[in-house]
Amino acid sequence: MLLCPVCRDPLTVNSAGQHGKKMDDGAARFLRCPRGHRFDAARQGYFNLLTGRGTEFESDTAAMVQARVDFLGGGHFQPLANAVTSAAESFAGNLPLVLDVGAGTGYYLKALQEKVSVSASVALDISKYALRRSAKELPDALCLVCDVWRPLPVADQFVDLLLNIFAPRNVPEFARVCSDGAVALVVTPLPHHLREIAELAGLLGIRPGKATEVAASMAEFFDESEARRVEFGMRLSPIDVRNVAAMGPAGHHTLSIDVDSLPPTSDVTAAFTVQVFQKRAHTG
Template sequence: MELICPVCQERLSLNEQKKTLRCDNNHSFDRAKQGYWNLLLVQNKRSKDPGDNPEMIAARSDFLNAGYYAPVSDTLNELARQYTDTHPSVIDLGCGEGYYTLALQNTLDQAEILGLDISKHAIKAACKRSKSITWVVGSSANIPTENHSLDLAVIVFSRILGEPIANALKEDGHLIIAYPGERHLYSLREAIYDEVRETDSSPQSALGTQFERIDERRVHFEIELTSRDALHNLFMMTPHGQRAAKQLADYQQFTTEVDIHLAVFKKSA
């Protein structure tokens, strides 16, 4: 999978020592000691240290490694296998610490996989999962691949930007988006808010008319959290975060629903 320069959009080439990427305009990027590439330009950062912080990354890693969301990953992998052929080029946008990315690599036949996240802390953690996945610090608004070069893009609970994805995908490429359903963590939300509002989190509005939905699966099950650590890790993964931690500080265990939709899109004609 070819990466492109975030400055001039020319193709980046790897030097003989495999430690530096350089384009024809002599912009260069060194591989970090952990193995990733940082292609996020300073002027494209919204803060000094964008994205999830180390505490959030550690919590998500511990929670996902415990298998609570394994059915979500399994369904994602099933759809990815269904909508790709042999040796696909795949990008996981907002890959976090790489839990779903690694599962995709283990599922897809001879896939070239790129994990992209704006958080340097997330990508550093992701590097520990696999050395054969290309890990990049970057923005989904500026996907660092050539236009029309990817077979599949995946977004799991992350930012959705239709135009950059449409540019990056091949004409017959697909996009899979995992997003929360109305019942997702409902018991948790009931416990911390006086009124639980149902919101429309469907990705179609973010994609506009550039994509057509062709398939969808719902993954709906209960999880039982039997320790404070597990509860804390879940809190840190959600937008409810610190509020939930304070409201449920005395709970020793908690049961709640997981309600995730996985929608498959193709580019509109």
């Protein structure tokens, strides 16, 4: 299922303790390919597959990840998690092998696995801080630090269900790893997402037509089966407002939100598009 990021030979998952004895908890401790390239699990359970010069892309920081954990832990995006899970239930087959590209803290993958039985799951993200959380929340998943713009560490035609939620899209690689007929779920924000606090929180603008752009970018390999608009209201505390700003791209910059100046609660709109794509046969 996995490929070595150095030589592209298959990677084997090994569970071993001292002197080759299996760990009591059965946790995967290292990955190794036939050529001897080995990747040890971090203490928190994830594997770092970044090689060579690393990556030029800025990953989410520990502070951004903590803000996301705190915000999502409040249940504010639960309707979105429900919509993703519902789409998977409607379109994915039985016991899918799931790949979450840009998994972050594992929030959406965990929600899906609570409703959908899977054969295996793999969580990819460029942030080791995020994958520490994923590994904790998803003990049965393989959580891998990697750069989505490089060849993914997944074998050809292995994935039945791919999640891509607020994350970059390397469509040719998606097509390579997805089996014929596999389902890809892509989530993007709508222009009016968080509009009530966008200026106050210093959030980046969202271009109109993102769903159309996504469909065009996927069209060489995938057919769009459905696009669901998911919109709901949230009542946020000042801390929630700060966290929702800090957990996204704006979190890479200094935020000047004075939580003491905010009202006790703010009514804020959440708005997304959940697009369902199916991999065409004999492409990728």
